[in-house]
Amino acid sequence: MVQAIAFYAFAFVTIAAGVMVVSSRNPVHSVLYLILAFFNAAGLFVLIGAEFIAMILVVVYVGAVAVLFLFVVMMLDINFVELRQGFMQYLPIGALLGLILLVELFFVIGIWSFLEDGSMLTAVIPVQNITNTHALGNVLYTKYVYLFQAAGLILLIAMIGAIVLTLRSRPGARKQKIADQLSRRSEDILDVVKVKEGEGV
Amino acid sequence: MSIIQLPSMISASPEIFLAGAGMILLMIGVFRKTDGTGVLSMATILCFIVAIIAGFLYGGQENAFYGMFITTSFTQFSKSLILVGSILAVVLANDYMKTEKAQRFEVPVLILFATLGMMMMVSAGDLIALYIGLELQSLSLYVLAAIRRDSLKSTEAGLKYFVLGALSSGMLLYGASLIYGFSGSTDFLDIANVINEQKDNLSLGILIGLVFLISGLAFKVSAVPFHMWTPDVYEGAPTPITALLAISPKIAALCLFIQVLIGPFSAIIEQWQQIIIFISIASMTLGAVAALMQTNIKRLLAYSSIGHMGYALIGLASANEAGISGVLIYLAIYLFMNVGTFGCILCMRRNGQAVEQISDLAGASKSHPMMAFALLVFMFSMAGIPPLAGFFGKWFIFLAAIEAQLYTLAIIGVISSVVAAFYYLRIIKFMYFDEIVAPLDKGLTKNLRTVIYGSMTLVIIFFLAPGTLVSSAAKAAKSLIGVNG
Structure with a gap:
C-alpha cells in the first residue's frame, strides 16, 4: 500500500517535471525541473530494489550532467525563445x-x-542475501579487476587529452600568487612621507 | 565472509609495470613542464626496454586475470615488435620536438599509454578486454595525431581519426555484442566451445557479429574498404607520430586480428576466409594503384602501408602455420623499413621548414648521398627486390598462400607488387637522376642518423642471418595454431 502510494507519487512528479522541462519559459527553470525528474526517477529505482542504479543516477546525472547543462545554459548566449x-x-x-x-x-x-x-x-536474482552494491563490488574488484583498472587508465588518457588539447598558458593573465603576497612587506611598498601643510606631495 | 584470492597476474607484469611507470612519468612531467621532455623520452625508452625484458622473463607462463589476459609465444613475439616500434617512434618524436622547438612532455607519456593499450589488445582473451585495450590505444593516438593543435592540418587529422575511429569502435562493439548475445559469453574459450558445437549449423547472429568484428578490426589495420582515413591522418599528423601510426598500431591490430580469427573462430574458417581474401586483394590493388598519383610523400606512404597490410593479410587468409609466421616476419621487416623511411622524411627540411613533396627530393643524391642511399635501400626493400629484407617478407607470405592453395591471391599479390614498384622507383629516380632545384638543409642529428643507418643495415644484412627471426616467428605461430587447432 505504502509502496503503491510512493510509486504513484514518484511517477507523477517525474512526468510532471518532464513536462515542465520542455514547457517552462526560463531555461534555468528547465534544468532545475530536469534535476527534479532525475531525483524522482532515482526514487523509482529504489522502489524496485535497484539502489545502486538510483545512487549512480543521482551522482552522475544530477551531480555532473545537470550541472554541466546549467553551465551551458548560463554561460553560453543561446536564444531559447528563438529555438x-x-x-x-x-x-x-x-x-x-x-x-x-x-x-x-x-x-x-x-x-x-x-x-x-x-x-x-x-534476470536471475542471485540467491545470496546481499545488496546490489555488495554484489557488484564483489566481482568488480576481483573477477573484473583487470577491466576496471584498464577502464580507469582510459579515463586518465581522456583527461590528459582534454588538457593537452585545450589548456593554453596565457602570459598576460593575472593570477593570484599567494607566496608573493605573503612575502610582501610593508617597508618595500610603503613610503611614509611627511607632508608640509599647504604644499601637497 | 570469505577471503577472495587475488587473481594470478605474474604474466601481465610488463603491462602492470608500464601502467605504473606511465603514471609516475606523468607526475614528473607535470612538475618539470616542457624542459622535462628529453628526460621523459629517455625514461619512456628505458621503460619499454624493461617491459621487453619482463615480457621474456614472465610472459608465457600462465594466463592472468581469469583468462582475460593471454600470454603465449605469439603474444610475446608481437609485443616485442610493438615495443621496438614504439621505442624508435619515441626517438624520432623527441628529435622532432627538439628541432621544431615544440616540446610537449605529454608526447612520450601518451606514446607509452598507447603502447600499453596495444599490448593489452594483443593479449586479450575476452571481448571486453579486447575493446578496452583497443580504446586505450586509440584514444592516446587521437590525441597524439592532434598534438600540434595550432596547425590546421594536425587538428584536422586528429578530428578525422577520432570520428572515424569512433565509428569503427562502434561497429566492433556491435559485433561483439551480437557474438556475446548468441554465444552467451565474452570469454574467447567459451565462444570457441559454442562455435565448435554448432559448427555445421552456425547461428546467424554469431556470423553477423563476426562480420562486424572483422570490419572494426579492418578499420584499425586500414584495410580496404575501411582505409579512407589513412592518407589524411598520415599527412596531417606530425611526422614522427605518423611513423608511430604506421608501425605499432598496425602490428598490434594485425596480431589481434590473427588472435581473434585463429583463436575463437578457428572452427568456422571457411566463413571468414573469403572476407579476408577480399579485403586483402582490395588493399593490395588499391595500395598499388592509388599511390601512383600521389605527390606528397606521407600520403604515398599511407597508400603503401595499405598495400603492405594487404600482403600481410594474405598470411592470415592462408590460416596455416606458415601463414602466421609469414605475417610475423613480414611485420618485423615492415617495422624497420618504415622507421627508416620516416627517418629519411624527417631529414627533409628546407630553410628550417619541413617539406613533404616527393619533388623536394630532387637531386638529393648529390647533396645528401648517405640519406639518399638509405632511402634507396628502403624503397628497393619495400618494392621487394632481392636480396633486401622486404623481398623475404613477401617471399614467406606468398609461399604460405601457395601452400594453402590460394593461387589467385598469390598471383594478384605479385602483380600488385610489380605495379607498386613503379612509385617506389619514382622516388629513387627523383633522388638520383633529377637536377637539384633547391637543396635540402644539411645536417642530421645523431639520433636520426642512428635510426636511419641502423635500420638500413638491418634491411641489407637480413639475408645473411634470417634464421633467428624465422625460427622465433615459427615458434610463435606454432604456439597459436597448436592451442586452437
Missing part, C-alpha cells in the same frame, strides 16, 4: 514518434505476457 519557435510546427511529427514508441511498448508487453515461458526471460 522554441518551431514547437507547433514539429508537434505532429513528435506526436507520431511518440505514438510509434507507445505501440512498440504494447508489442513488447503483449508478447511478454502471451509467451508461455516468458517468466524465464527475466
